[in-house]
Amino acid sequence: MEIILEVKDLCKRYPTFSLNNLSFKLLENTITGFIGVNGSGKTTTIKTILGLTPKDTGDIKIFGKELAENEKEIKNRIGFVFDEGYFYDHLTIKEMKSVIAPAYSNWSEMDFKGYLDRFHLDPKQKISTLSKGMRVKYALCIALSHQADLLILDEPSSGLDPLVRSEIHKLLLEFVSQKGKSVFFSTHIISDIENTADAILFINKGCIILDCNKNELLAIHKLGDPRVSSPTLEEIVLAYLKEGN
Ligand SMILES: Nc1ncnc2c1ncn2[C@@H]1O[C@H](COP(=O)(O)OP(=O)(O)OP(=O)(O)O)[C@@H](O)[C@H]1O
Numbered sequence: 001m002e003i004i005l006e007v008k009d010l011c012k013r014y015p016t017f018s019l020n021n022l023s024f025k026l027l028e029n030t031i032t033g034f035i036g037v038n039g040s041g042k043t044t045t046i047k048t049i050l051g052l053t054p055k056d057t058g059d060i061k062i063f064g065k066e067l068a069e070n071e072k073e074i075k076n077r078i079g080f081v082f083d084e085g086y087f088y089d090h091l092t093i094k095e096m097k098s099v100i101a102p103a104y105s106n107w108s109e110m111d112f113k114g115y116l117d118r119f120h121l122d123p124k125q126k127i128s129t130l131s132k133g134m135r136v137k138y139a140l141c142i143a144l145s146h147q148a149d150l151l152i153l154d155e156p157s158s159g160l161d162p163l164v165r166s167e168i169h170k171l172l173l174e175f176v177s178q179k180g181k182s183v184f185f186s187t188h189i190i191s192d193i194e195n196t197a198d199a200i201l202f203i204n205k206g207c208i209i210l211d212c213n214k215n216e217l218l219a220i221h222k223l224g225d226p227r228v229s230s231p232t233l234e235e236i237v238l239a240y241l242k243e244g245n
Pocket residue numbers: 014015016017036037038039040041042043044045188
C-alpha cells in the first residue's frame with residue numbers, strides 16, 4: 001500500500017507541552033483513528049502537519065513531498081475539517097463556498113451540490129444558523145468537493161448525535177475505498193475508532209504509545225478460552241493509557 005503521509009521524529013515545544021519525536025505513516029485506503037485524551041497533542045500534531053503551526057524539528061512528507069516546498073500542490077490534495085469553525089457566520093452556505101472554492105484548482109461544483117443534497121443542506125441558509133452537526137456536514141461537503149486524496153479531520157464527531165456520526169462514518173468509508181485515498185481523524189471517542197478505523201495511532205502526553213492495525217490489536221488480545229470474553233477495544237486502549245501514566 002502506498003504511503004500517503006510520513007512523519008519522522010517530529011518535535012514541537014510549547015512552554016508547558018511538547019510533541020516528542022513523533023514518527024508514523026498513513027497508508028492508502030486506510031482510515032487511521034488518532035486517539036488521545038484531552039490535551040494529549042492531537043490538534044497540535046494536525047496543525048503541525050498542515051503547516052498551520054511551525055514544527056521545531058523532524059520531517060513531514062505528504063504524498064512523498066515536503067509541504068513547505070510544494071504547498072499549493074499538496075493543499076489541493078488535502079481536505080480538512082476542524083471542530084472549531086473556520087467559516088464566516090454572516091455568509092450563506094453558497095456565499096462561503098464562493099470564498100473557498102477559488103483556492104482549489106480541482107473544485108467540482110457538481111460534487112459540492114451532490115454533497116449538499118446528500119446532507120440536506122440548503123445553499124441559502126446562513127452559516128450562523130447551522131447546528132453543530134450541520135456545520136460538520138458542511139465542512140465535509142467543502143473538504144470532499146476538490147478531489148482531495150487525504151482527509152484530515154480534527155474531532156469531527158465530538159458533540160454529534162449517533163445518527164449524524166454514522167452518516168459521517170459511512171461517507172468516510174466510501175471515500176477511503178477509492179484508489180489513493182486516506183483518512184486521518186482525531187477523536188477521544190473509542191466507539192468511533194471501533195466502528196470506522198482500520199488503524200489506530202494513540203498519543204499520550206505528546207508521545208505515540210500505540211501505532212497498529214485495529215484488527216491485529218484485537219486479535220493479539222483475544223483470549224483463547226471461549227468461556228471468558230475477550231477485552232473490548234475500549235478496555236485495551238484504557239490499559240495502554242494506564243501503562244503510559
Ligand atoms: N499555541 C499554543 N501555545 C501554548 N500551548 C499550546 C498551544 N496550543 C496548544 N497548546 C498546549 O498543547 C497541549 C496539547 O494541546 P492540543 O490542543 O494539541 O491537545 P488535544 O489532544 O487536541 O486536546 P483536545 O482533545 O482537548 O482537543 C495543551 O496543553 C495545550 O495547552
